[in-house]
Amino acid sequence: MKLEHFNKMREKRKKYLLDENLGKLAKWLRVLGFDAAIYKSISPEKKIDLCLKEQRVYLTRSKKLSARKEKFTRILIKSDNCDQQLRELGLAVELDENLFFTRCINCNKILKLIDENKVINLVPKDVHKKFTEFKTCTKCGRIYWAGSHYQAMFTKIKNSLTS
Numbered sequence: 182m183k184l185e186h187f188n189k190m191r192e193k194r195k196k197y198l199l200d201e202n203l204g205k206l207a208k209w210l211r212v213l214g215f216d217a218a219i220y221k222s223i224s225p226e227k228k229i230d231l232c233l234k235e236q237r238v239y240l241t242r243s244k245k246l247s248a249r250k251e252k253f254t255r256i257l258i259k260s261d262n263c264d265q266q267l268r269e270l271g272l273a274v275e276l277d278e279n280l281f282f283t284r285c286i287n288c289n290k291i292l293k294l295i296d297e298n299k300v301i302n303l304v305p306k307d308v309h310k311k312f313t314e315f316k317t318c319t320k321c322g323r324i325y326w327a328g329s330h331y332q333a334m335f336t337k338i339k340n341s342l343t344s
C-alpha cells in the first residue's frame with residue numbers, strides 16, 4: 182500500500198487517551214493500529230488539555246472524570262473485561278487489517294520496516310527462516326514479524342467485535 186494513502190487512513194481514525202488503569206485496553210487498541218496514548222502521573226486537567234489539543238477521545242473508568250464540564254470527547258468504560266471494553270468502543274466499523282500491528286504495543290510508536298538481515302541475531306532462528314517482513318519500534322527496539330498468525334488473530338478479533 183502507498184504510504185500516502187496509509188497515512189491518510191491513519192489520520193482519519195479516532196485517537197485515544199486512556200487512564201493508567203486501562204493499560205490492557207490500550208495495548209489492544211495499539212495492536213489494532215489505533216493511536217492509544219497513556220500519560221503516566223499527570224493530572225486529569227492536563228489529560229483533558231491533551232485530549233483537546235491532540236483531538237483524542239478520553240477513555241476512563243471514572244464516573245467523576247467523565248462527568249466533568251470541559252468540552253472534551255469522552256467514553257466512560259463500564260466493563261472491567263478487556264473484550265467487553267473493546268466492544269464498548271464500537272470499533273467494529275473502524276477495523277482495518279492493513280493497520281493491524283503497525284504500532285508498538287508498549288510505546289504506541291509507529292513501527293518501521295527493518296531489513297531482515299539486520300534482525301538475524303535479534304529474533305529466534307526459526308522465525309528468521311520463516312518470515313521475511315520485520316518491523317521495529319524506534320523507541321524500545323522491539324521487533325515484530327508478520328505472518329499468517331496475524332491474519333487469524335485479526336479475523337478472531339473482528340468476529341468477536343461484530344458478533
Ligand SMILES: [Zn+2]
Binds near residue numbers: 318
Ligand atoms: Zn516500542
